[in-house]
Amino acid sequence: MHNWTWQPWQGKSYLTCDLIPQPHGFFTSAFDPQLPEDLTPALRPGAEVLRTKQVHGNIVLSPADIRAGTKSLVASGAATPSTNQVQYPHGDGCFSTQAGQATWVCTADCTPALIADVRTGQVAAAHAGWRGTAEKIVPVAIAQLQAQGSQLKDLRVLLGPAIAGDVYQVGEDVAATIGQSVVNDNQQFANPTDIIPHLLNQEHPPLLPDSQPGHVRLDVRRINHIQLQQLGLSPSQIAIAPHCTYQEPERFFSYRRTHLKQIQWSGIVSV
Structure with a gap:
């Protein structure tokens, strides 16, 4: 069994697991409305922030994809009128290509998957709802890491707080x-x-x-667990958080519980 631990930061706590050595965290509703740009210093001050506009698919973007897509959207004038925030390119995951890059995803009841290569130090994050899971987004993210030299035996995967199978x-x-x-x-x-x-x-x-x-x-996390084992990972390389977003309203937002569009962030930093 792997140990899941609450880490204090700014008077609040985020969740980590000892399976993965890279700085990472599953943040709770208490951190709302902070964004990855605000939360990354909790993991690694100065790390480059990588995130996408999530659309429930299986596209996993590189840092170059995100930078280029964001730049073109800025040039086109794409922004959210109410907040004037930059729009990010569509995708439901991202991966690092060098040290000091923080990959982020947001979820409510969907599964946040954080992936780490303990040998190369590279990482990936994926937003695995039922649609993305049906399209094997976590194996797609792993394939991106493999394309730059990762080996399955060196990978570790955390499946974070999400809606549990017995209430979904x-x-x-x-x-x-x-x-x-x-x-x-x-x-x-x-x-x-x-x-x-x-x-x-x-x-x-x-x-x-x-x-x-x-x-x-x-049980979406169990489906992801099966996919990972079919890919060749052993159960010892995978950890599932002992938390349900639906059943823990004091800690997590849940769309299924409230039908409100509220999210929490999960991130991991390459080393």
């Missing part, structure tokens, strides 16, 4: 879509929803039964 009700269509990401290509199902009993009967199942017809409970 979804329709069978959603469950079938995300379930396709963890079945073998040679497993054939006559109908897409036939995958549901298959997943319900697994050891440590990613789906749980629900009393409402046509619905199940979905």
Whole structure:
């Protein structure tokens, strides 16, 4: 078991895990409305801030992609009228290419995944909601690190606070879509929803039964865990935070709980 620890900063606390040596943190609702530019000094003062405009996909951007996209959006005059904040290029993850880069994602109930290479020091962050998870965004982020020399045995992955499977009700269509990401290509199902009993009967199942017809409970972090193991990571390289955004209103925003667009940030810095 890996130790999850609350670290104090500015009179508040953010969550870390001893699986990853790089400076990182899962920040809570208490830090709202602070942005990555405000929070990065808690992890590594002076680190370059990398973030994207999240759109529930599986695009993971490099620092160069983010800089170029942001520059072109600024040149085009794209800004949020109410705040005059710069718009960032669309993507649901980012990765580092050198030391001193802080990769950030924001979430409410979706899974914030922080990835570290303990040998090269490089990192990545991914926003893994059910849509991004269905499109394997965390394996996509890992592929970006592999493209610059990372080896699977050197990677460590933290799946941060998110809505827990026992309280996340979804329709069978959603469950079938995300379930396709963890079945073998040679497993054939006559109908897409036939995958549901298959997943319900697994050891440590990613789906749980629900009393409402046509619905199940979905554990998105468990789906990500299965994807990582299928990729070749061992369970010892993965840690899941023992916190649920939906069930801990004193610590986390939850869209499913309040239906308000409020988010918390998660970041990790390359070394």
